[in-house]
Amino acid sequence: MAPLTIGFLMDPLETVRVDHDSTFALMLEAQKRGHQVRYFEQGWLRFNGTCAEARMRHVTVRRELGRHFDILDEAPRPVSSLDVLFMRKDPPVDAEFLHATQLVELCGTGRPPVFINEPAGLRDANEKLFSLRYPDLMPDTRVTSELPVLLDFIARNAAGTILKPVDGFAGKGILFLSATDRNARSAVDMLTRGGREAVMAQAYIPESRQGDKRILLVDGEPVGGVLRVPSDDDHRGNMAAGGVPQKAVLTPRDLEICERLKPELVKRGLRLVGIDVLGTYLTEVNVTSPTGLVEANQLDDVCVEAKVLDVAERLVAERAAR
Incomplete structure (x- = not known):
């Protein structure tokens, strides 16, 4: 495939943890495939009178702490100049983020990029409330x-x-x-x-002491997972809260939950999702910037970001063929 221009709406690139950040892993994979990587922050997005544009930085990235990116150029560019746009700003999903999901759709006479994840899907799928669509799967x-x-x-x-x-x-x-x-x-x-x-x-759920599973789904299919075990003095397994990542073994119940969610996720264009499972229960469906890619790769000997880029490239090719 010819090189694509792939954009990332994300938090400041200066602040990413190169050994942990899932968005950074996606950027590295895009660059490895020869695609041009552009990055911009939410505050750089605007409407110019005819379409959405942003001050975008064309960057090269490397997994090297302290010097993990170089800026090749920086200029205002329309969102339609991108073949793919990853909307990966970390929560909270506040009014400004919801406004951003609306702005990026305004491409005027240009063609919108392939979105991962779709803006409308991000607006509809609150990470706590979306799971309420499946009360029989939840505590x-x-x-x-x-x-x-x-x-x-x-x-x-x-x-x-x-x-x-x-x-x-x-x-x-x-x-x-x-x-x-x-x-x-x-x-x-x-x-x-x-x-x-x-x-x-x-x-x-008492099983939470043994950890909760973050299961990563790409196009609705489970591609990796992490068991996040809370510390002895905390009830939270989130890695940001001190949870320790361990290898996760997906059970038939886990796969049943994934299968139930798949049709709705695919219909809404939610291509990269991280669901949380405690014991036999679904607790959350994370769609904004699900983490755990790097840990799943290390523990499961997979490359989740490669599967995500495969989907992005396929969607661009399918659109070009129409």
Whole structure:
């Protein structure tokens, strides 16, 4: 295939961890295949009167701490100048990010790039709420801002309850409360901001002490996974919160969950997704900038980013053939 121009809407390239960052792994794979890599930040995106454009940097990248990229040139370019656009800004999914998903679709008379993931899919698939489409796959769950409902739910879960901000990420703001915890009322009041914001409450799954699985799906198919084991003094397995990555073995139940999700993910153009599974339960569907590629590669002896670029190249070729 002829070289493509592949863009990455992402957080500042200066801040990436070259030995861990999934977006950086995708950039390295694109460059390895001879594609031109351009990067821009959300704040560099704008509408110029006819179409969306951004101040884009053409970069070369290397896995070398401290000097991991060089800027070859920098100039305003229309989004339609890209063959592929990875929308990989880390959460939170706030109003500015939602505006960005709308702007990138405005290509005027130009052709929009192949999006990974599709902007409309990103807007629709809140990482906590999307999984509620499959209540039979999930632990007992409530989403509400009403304090009495949450307190009653906590009191009825003898094994404990996990509370999560609906727009939370990287394990931030996740609390474990026992059924008799005297902090429950205060914690619920704090997380809901006095009953003004909804939170997710889930029955605690004891298997979480053995870790939760981050399973990576490309075009709806599982391609790798990581078991994220919490430290002894924490209930969170997120690697950003100190969880330790270990090899994950996918069970028939894991594969059943993936199969159930696949049609909806493919329909919405959610090509790269990371789902979280605790024991036999689906807990989250991460679509914005799912992590774990580097760890899955190391533990499973796979190359997830190669599978993602295969899909991107295929989609570009299919579009050219139409």
